[in-house]
Amino acid sequence: MHWLSNMVTRYYKTILVFWLVLFIGLAVLAIRLPSLLEGDGFSTDGEHQLVMDELTNTFDLPAETLFIVFDQTTDDTIKRTIADLEDLQIAETIQSPLDDPTLYKDHVAYAMLHFNGDISDMPEVVDSIRTAINGEKGVTLTGGAAINKDINTASQKDLASAEAIGIPIAIIVLLLAFGSVVAAFVPLVVGIVTVVSTFGVMTLFSETMNLSIFVLNIIPMLGLALSIDFALLLINRYKEERSKQSIVDAVQTSIQTAGRSIIFSAVCVFIGLGAMLVMKVEIFQNLALGGMLVVFMAVLASITLLPSLLLLIKDRINKWTIIRVKAGASTRWRNFAAFVMKRPVTLVLVALIILGIGIIPVKDMKLTIPQVDSLPLSYDSRQAYELMDKEFGLGEKSTVYMIAERSDGWENTAGLEMMKKIEDQLLDDKDVESVNTIFSASNIATAEQWEQSMEMPEVKAQLAPLLETFVQGNKLLIPVTLDLNGSSDEAQDWVREWSEKELGVNMMLGGQPKFNQEIFDEIFNKVGVLLAIILGSTFVILMIAFRSILIPLKAIIMNVIGLSSTFGILVYIFQYGHLGIEETTIALIIPVIVFSLVFGLSMDYEVFLISRIQEEYSKSLDNTAATIDGLTSTSKIITSAALIMIVITGAFAFTDVMPVKQIGIGIAIAVAIDASIIRLLLVPSLMKLFGKWNWWMPFRKGPYKASKWH
Numbered sequence: 001m002h003w004l005s006n007m008v009t010r011y012y013k014t015i016l017v018f019w020l021v022l023f024i025g026l027a028v029l030a031i032r033l034p035s036l037l038e039g040d041g042f043s044t045d046g047e048h049q050l051v052m053d054e055l056t057n058t059f060d061l062p063a064e065t066l067f068i069v070f071d072q073t074t075d076d077t078i079k080r081t082i083a084d085l086e087d088l089q090i091a092e093t094i095q096s097p098l099d100d101p102t103l104y105k106d107h108v109a110y111a112m113l114h115f116n117g118d119i120s121d122m123p124e125v126v127d128s129i130r131t132a133i134n135g136e137k138g139v140t141l142t143g144g145a146a147i148n149k150d151i152n153t154a155s156q157k158d159l160a161s162a163e164a165i166g167i168p169i170a171i172i173v174l175l176l177a178f179g180s181v182v183a184a185f186v187p188l189v190v191g192i193v194t195v196v197s198t199f200g201v202m203t204l205f206s207e208t209m210n211l212s213i214f215v216l217n218i219i220p221m222l223g224l225a226l227s228i229d230f231a232l233l234l235i236n237r238y239k240e241e242r243s244k245q246s247i248v249d250a251v252q253t254s255i256q257t258a259g260r261s262i263i264f265s266a267v268c269v270f271i272g273l274g275a276m277l278v279m280k281v282e283i284f285q286n287l288a289l290g291g292m293l294v295v296f297m298a299v300l301a302s303i304t305l306l307p308s309l310l311l312l313i314k315d316r317i318n319k320w321t322i323i324r325v326k327a328g329a330s331t332r333w334r335n336f337a338a339f340v341m342k343r344p345v346t347l348v349l350v351a352l353i354i355l356g357i358g359i360i361p362v363k364d365m366k367l368t369i370p371q372v373d374s375l376p377l378s379y380d381s382r383q384a385y386e387l388m389d390k391e392f393g394l395g396e397k398s399t400v401y402m403i404a405e406r407s408d409g410w411e412n413t414a415g416l417e418m419m420k421k422i423e424d425q426l427l428d429d430k431d432v433e434s435v436n437t438i439f440s441a442s443n444i445a446t447a448e449q450w451e452q453s454m455e456m457p458e459v460k461a462q463l464a465p466l467l468e469t470f471v472q473g474n475k476l477l478i479p480v481t482l483d484l485n486g487s488s489d490e491a492q493d494w495v496r497e498w499s500e501k502e503l504g505v506n507m508m509l510g511g512q513p514k515f516n517q518e519i520f521d522e523i524f525n526k527v528g529v530l531l532a533i534i535l536g537s538t539f540v541i542l543m544i545a546f547r548s549i550l551i552p553l554k555a556i557i558m559n560v561i562g563l564s565s566t567f568g569i570l571v572y573i574f575q576y577g578h579l580g581i582e583e584t585t586i587a588l589i590i591p592v593i594v595f596s597l598v599f600g601l602s603m604d605y606e607v608f609l610i611s612r613i614q615e616e617y618s619k620s621l622d623n624t625a626a627t628i629d630g631l632t633s634t635s636k637i638i639t640s641a642a643l644i645m646i647v648i649t650g651a652f653a654f655t656d657v658m659p660v661k662q663i664g665i666g667i668a669i670a671v672a673i674d675a676s677i678i679r680l681l682l683v684p685s686l687m688k689l690f691g692k693w694n695w696w697m698p699f700r701k702g703p704y705k706a707s708k709w710h
Contacts, residue, residue, distance in 0.1 A: 001260055004303065005252035012308035019305045023193050026200025033203045034156055034216060038123065038148060041212025041283025042369050046518040047499075051510025054403050058472050062092065062114035064122060066129065066143035069384040070097070070109040073138040081139055082111060084132045090125055092116045108391045113143075123149050140384035147372055150379045151657060152213045158655030159217055162664070163224075166651030170228060170644055177232060177640040178239070181320035186309055187231030190301050195223040197301075198294040205289065212283045215290045217652065217660045221667075222597070223294040225648040226269070229604070229641045230302035234258040235317070236637055238310055247314055251307045259303045264545070264607055266299040268538065269600035275533040276596050279526045281519060283589055291597070337631040337684065341624055344685035351681045355673070358565030361572045368487060368585040369519055376656035377582075397433060398486030400495060400511040402478040404503070410471045416447035419476060422503055426480055431494055436479040438463070438470050486512030492520060523588065530592070534599055545607065546614060547697045554686055555606050558678050562602070563595055566670040574662060587659040590666055598670040601645065605679050609634050613687065614695075623694065627687045635680065642675030 008015060043049065055061040068085070070078050075098060082096050097109035115125070122145035133139045167188065174184035198219050202211065237258040241250035273291040276284040310317065340347060375382040389395050404422065409415055419437060426435045434440070442463060444450050453459045470477050484491040491513035499509055535556055542552030570586060577583035613630030617623060649671070652664025687694055 001256040002252075004259070005255035005307075008255060008304055008307045009248050009251055009311060012311040015304050015308045016312065019193065019301070019308075023197060026197045028200070029203040030196050030199035033199045033206070033211075034152065035123075036203065036206040037152055037211050037213040037216060041210075041214060041281070041286050042515075042519055043210075043282045044280055044518055044522055046522075047508050048510045048514040048518050051401055051403050051508050051514070054475065054508075055401060055477070055510070056116070058475060059469070059477050060116075062116065064115040064143075064145060066091075066113040066115070066126070066141060066146060067384070067388060068111040068113065068129075068133065069140045069142055069388050070111075071138045071140070071384075071387060072107050073109075073136075077136060077139065078109060078111070081133055081136060085111075085113065085129065088128055088132055090115075090128060105391050108387060110388050110392075123152075140380045142381040142384040142388065146381045147375060147385065148213065150375055150381050152216070154376060154379070154657050155213050155216045155660065158652065158657055158660055159220055162217075162651040162655055163220070165654055166224070166648045169647045169651070170224075173640060173643045173647060174228070174232070175323060177636075178235065179321050179323040180318045181322065182313065183235060183239075183317045186235065186306070186313075186317065187228040189309070190231050190306050191224040191227035191298075193305060194227040194294060194297045194301050195220045198223055198290065198297050201293055201297075202290055209285075210282060212286045214283065214657075214659065215286050217655070217657070218287055218593075218663065219290045219294050221649055221652060221664060222291055223298060225645045226266075226295060226601075227298040227301060228644045228648070230262045230265070230298055231306055232641050232644060233261060233608075233637065234302060234306055235310070239317075242315075247311065251310055254310075255303055255307055261604075261608060261611070262299060262302050264541075265601075265604035266295050268541070268603035268607075269295050269597065271537045271541075272534055272596040272598075272600035275530045276592065278529050278533070279523055279592070281522055284592065287589075287593060333635045334628065334632045336635070336680075337628040340631070340681065340684045341628055341688050344688040347681050347685045348689070351677050351685070352561075354677060355561050355565040358568045358673075359561075361568040361576070362564060364575060365567060365571050365591075366575060366585045367588045367591070369516060370587045370589075370659045371487075373584060374587075374658045378656075395485050395487075396483075398482045398484055398491055398512050400480045400482060400498075400509055400513055402480060402498075403508045403510070404476045404478065405474050405506045405508075406476070407474060409474050410476050411467070413447060413451065416450055418504060420447050422478065422505075425503070426478070429494075431482050431484055431490065432480055433483045434481045436470075436481075438466055441466055441470075482513065484513070487516055492517040496521075519588070523592065527592070530596065534596065538599070538603060542603070542606070543697075546610060546695075548695050549697060550690060550694055551610060554683075555603070558682055559599055559602050559674070562673045562678050563598060563670055565673060566594065566598075566666060567591060569669050570662060570666050573665065584658060587662055589659065590662050593663055594666040594670060598667055598674070601667075601671065602674040602678075605638050605642070605675060606683070608638060609679060609683060617695065623691050624688060627684050631680070631684050638675055638679060642671050645671045 052063075056063045068081060070081075078096065078098055082094060082098075085091065085094060091113040093114045095103065095112040095114070097103035097111055103110055103112070113129070115122075126141065126146050126149045129141050133141060171184050171188065174187060175181070178184055202215060202219070205211070234254050238250050238254040241253045244250075245253070270292055273288050273295065276288040276291075279285075372382050372385045377383070404419075406415055406418065410419055420439055423435050423437045423439060426432050438450065439445065442450075442453075444453060450463075453463060482491060482494060484494065495509050495511075495514045495517050499507075499514075501507075539552045539556060542555055543549065546552070567586075570590065573579055573581055574584050574586060609630060612634050613626050616626035616629040620626060646668045649664045650668035652660055653668070655661050655664065
């Protein structure tokens with residue numbers, strides 16, 4: 001770190017110019033990012049996607065469908081609206097409820113707008129349709145593309161709302177920590193540069209990959225919190241050193257000490273985020289990429305831009321001091337540390353009981369893929385979809401698309417007999433409501449009767465289009481309607497079972513049940529690998545850092561307990577519907593994202609606290625005194641850093657997009673638990689109880705020596 005500190009102090013003006021140019025260039029790109037985000041990120045390159053591509057490319061089924069919902073309208077309104085939509089000439093076909101009675105029920109009806117695979121910009125299509133139906137009372141657009149566009153809009157509003165709430169409170173926390181206005185605003189500048197720069201880089205990545213709309217919230221949430229946390233640590237150290245040495249020397253010392261802690265913390269967060277890359281689901285790939293980029297930018301800005309700003313403003317960092325901050329450890333924290341040392345067993349039991357109570361609701365956790373319920377109730381697209389679902393029972397059934405490939409084709413006797421056999425097997429399944437094939441559509445009972453019918457020219461002319469609908473070359477399409485909700489566990493079990501059945505031909509399955517099954521299986525099959533990467537690497541890093549077996553083991557166990565309690569509290573708030581939150585399920589991504597992210601963040605506080613304890617222990621070899629001194633000297637900075645993280649992420653509790661709300665609240669709760677119950681009670685109490693065993697390391701020769709890490 002010496003070379004870095006020397007370089008920064010020597011070329012700080014050049015570094016400032018570099019960051020200014022970089023910021024301007026990336027800011028221009030960042031402006032484009034919101035318009036480039038699409039979809040919720042729940043997609044994977046599996047069998048479902050192959051089938052959906054075949055449906056579009058081979059069987060000419062629509063690649064996208066939107067719905068126009070009519071509520072309490074007249075037939076004239078429906079007819080006029082359909083005519084206006086046909087004039088747009090953007091939909092390949094439009095199914096009107098006036099032509100299809102199944103789309104009309106009492107006072108509610110809906111039209112279906114089908115789009116082919118050539119439609120590349122659905123957000124613009126959504127805007128065009130909304131413009132065309134604007135002003136028509138009781139006429140609303142809904143469907144996947146419309147809902148995703150509204151989630152994008154809501155996410156942008158949420159970001160502005162969260163910043164309006166979180167940033168002012170964060171400034172207050174920084175003022176309490178540093179006392180001066182300038183010192184409080186410098187971390188904010190670093191945070192803004194970090195987030196905007198990351199947005200600019202993500203815009204470049206959008207050219208080669210699809211980006212989920214949720215990155216718009218996750219990047220600022222993580223970027224601002226980490227940047228301000230890192231800046232808090234470095235500025236705090238700088239102000240301590242400035243009282244003892246020159247500005248240049250103080251900056252260099254801060255980079256060499258606090259800068260090293262920042263890099264270590266970033267590595268831990270990097271590991272957690274990078275572990276998500278093992279899950280081949282688009283949203284995890286997006287969030288891992290965006291998260292790692294914003295962490296990298298936060299570290300780079302904290303150890304180059306921030307020190308350069310300190311060298312530029314010099315002692316003006318104390319300008320406009322409004323709160324006199326006392327230097328050194330406070331008597332209050334020392335008294336608290338002594339209190340913990342006197343009652344370690346009691347406090348461990350109390351802490352574990354509190355965390356255990358929080359864990360209890362985890363048994364009821366129900367994970368689902370976010371759908372229309374991600375949107376606030378106020379959005380028309382959600383209201384229209386739920387009305388359509390309620391009146392027509394769309395969620396009560398689901399469709400699985402089976403594509404069977406036979407090398408000898410399907411139009412010969414053997415192929416027709418096999419087709420009929422597969423149909424009969426499906427109809428024998430208790431969960432199957434109907435099966436569509438050439439036999440069911442034509443009311444022909446056997447393969448023999450089909451062949452006989454095809455020998456009659458007039459009948460053949462009628463059956464030929466039907467054959468083309470279901471058979472293309474060697475491929476056969478069999479739509480299967482299940483009497484199961486597409487999101488249910490039973491529907492997932494159904495596609496798993498039929499995917500493994502030996503039917504005598506190559507068979508692929510698609511549709512919502514298959515989509516959900518692939519997403520769930522990918523996550524649950526890879527979660528063990530993710531945990532192994534995070535827990536294993538964390539253990540090794542902490543073991544090397546502190547030359548101890550017990551300290552990393554305790555850190556991992558306590559983090560797992562704390563995060564389990566966090567998930568229980570999330571179930572209590574969201575699934576049980578407390579604190580003014582409507583009852584809803586937990587988004588499937590929440591446990592993975594919160595665990596991956598917070599596990600790395602919590603290591604920051606662990607390292608900061610244990611490093612100071614280790615430093616004192618290496619001097620006196622008195623475990624109790626070292627724990628008191630370490631807790632006393634770090635409690636204020638840990639509390640301030642945690643408050644910043646809680647404020648920035650917790651501000652997303654006031655947003656409307658449900659998965660974002662759950663992520664923000666989840667991170668805020670996890671950090672609060674870690675910085676209070678775990679870091680202030682459990683860690684020092686266990687340090688007291690284990691005594692010298694804290695520092696035990698096998699094969700160590702000679703007396704204890706502190707690690708050179710810090």
